[in-house]
Amino acid sequence: MTAVVLALLALQLGSLVSPAWACGCGALVPSAAQRIAVGREASVVRWDGRQEQIVMRLTVSGNTRQAAWIMPVPHRATATLADPALFDTLNAITAPVHRDRYHFWPQDGDWPLVSGDTGGGPPPGALPPPGVGVVGRERLGPFDVARLTATDPDALGDWLNTNGFVLPSRLGQALRPYVDQRWEYVAIRLAPATAGTTLTGALDPLHLTFAAESPVYPMRLSRLAGDPQSLGLYILAAHRMEPSGTIGGSRPLVAYAGRITATSGPLAALAKGTPFLTAVNQEFPDPSRITGDHLLRRTATDAPFQQVIYDDRLREVAGVPAWLLTIVGGLAALVTTAVLLAVRRARRPVLPPPPVIPPPPTHRPDRSG
Incomplete structure (x- = not known):
């Protein structure tokens, strides 16, 4: 199975440092007087059945002036810079759709139920020790890129240390x-374009291409991170894809799935032949629990x-809550009805009492004679 594991290292400016583990994609080691942290990594994985491409952008904070990435790859890779507009386009496509949902009766936050809470450096150049080969540079x-081979992790570490990588x-x-x-x-070293400035915010994205039999996103080294991490993963393939497990983080949440309709721009060029886009978000509250790489299926x-x-x-009518209008209207109707009944009763003519008809005189027979 083919996989890519990504580790981020900071470039050491001094000779003695104390490691500070704080990176979403591996280990971060600033110099003694500097610090850097990766708050989020956003990556695009494109897989067409034969070849895998990864475009990754890190958002960092801190006061370091130089940094480096060390990326193990299963096959020989090519590295280029990517267009930052790629992620702008992806963010726009996968952004949640906002829809209004109306309710009749007031809820918390609506009048009169308003509560207090209504928010929501120089390039690598030393000779490699035995067990390490320099393929190219x-x-x-802003990147200095060195491609290496290694048959001994200690020899690899020696070469990196000699060339400024800790x-x-x-x-x-x-x-x-x-x-x-x-x-x-x-091995990729990065320094800001303006000397003396620090690495902060979203860094320039890097684009790697290599042969792959199965799509895998690198996460194994992330278990070395000391802070909670956030991952945003865009997957371009012929079909909808998903991680096969949680690998020690929260359940991956699908934010978007659909076919790419763009016909121009960096996304259209990258998605050619892999028209289906899946966007996944995942949180890693405790990176030490990460157990491996993300296998994509x-x-x-x-x-x-x-x-x-x-x-x-x-729900409102002319700016007035509909429920209030209903209640006021109902009360008004009741009052109006009562008034009309009272007026009608007041205007009804009073009939005089019927005349009293005296009883007819009683006729008594004459008994005289």
Whole structure:
């Protein structure tokens, strides 16, 4: 099975440092006086059945001025810069749809039930020690890229340390399975375009391409991170895809699934031949529980999905709550009815009492004579 494991390392400016583990995709080791943390990694995995491509962008914070990525890959990889607009397009496509949902009776937050809470450096150049080979080196914008082979994790660590990359012993042990499988490595150093500024915010995305038999997203080294991590994963394939398990994090949540309709731009170029896009979000509250890489598989159906966020609104008529109008209108109707009945009763003529008819005189027979 083919996999890609991604580890992020910071470039050491001094000779002695104390490792600080805080990275969503592996180990982060700033220099003694600097720090950096990865708050979110957003990646696109494209797989066409023969080849895998990964475009990854990290959002970082801290005060470090240089950083480096060390990426084990199962086969020889090519590295290029990616267009940052790719992620802007993906964010726009997969954003939740907002729809209004009206309610008649007031809820918390509606008048009169308003409560207090209404919110929602130099390139690598030293000679490699035995067990490490330098396949090539490229300069890609702000990146210095060195492609390496290694048959010994200790030798790999020695080369990295000699060339300014600090490889902590724990990460070296974590890389041993990939050294045993004779994977290759891409060492990438990044510095801001303006000297003296710090690495912060969304970094330039990097695009790797290599042969792959099965799609896998790298997460195994993330167990070294010390802070909770957030992953946003976009998967381009012929069909809808999903992670096969949680690998120690929360349940992956599908945010979007559907076919790409873009005909131009970086997304259309990347998605050619893999028209189905699946977006997955996952949280890792305790990265030490991560057990492996994300194995990606096809779902049972290609059913489309888009997240819907309902904005609850009180139904109104001309700016007045409908329930209030109903109550006021009902009361007004009752009062009006009562008044009309009273007026009608007041205007009804009073009939005089019937005349008293005296009884007819009683006729008595004459008894005289």
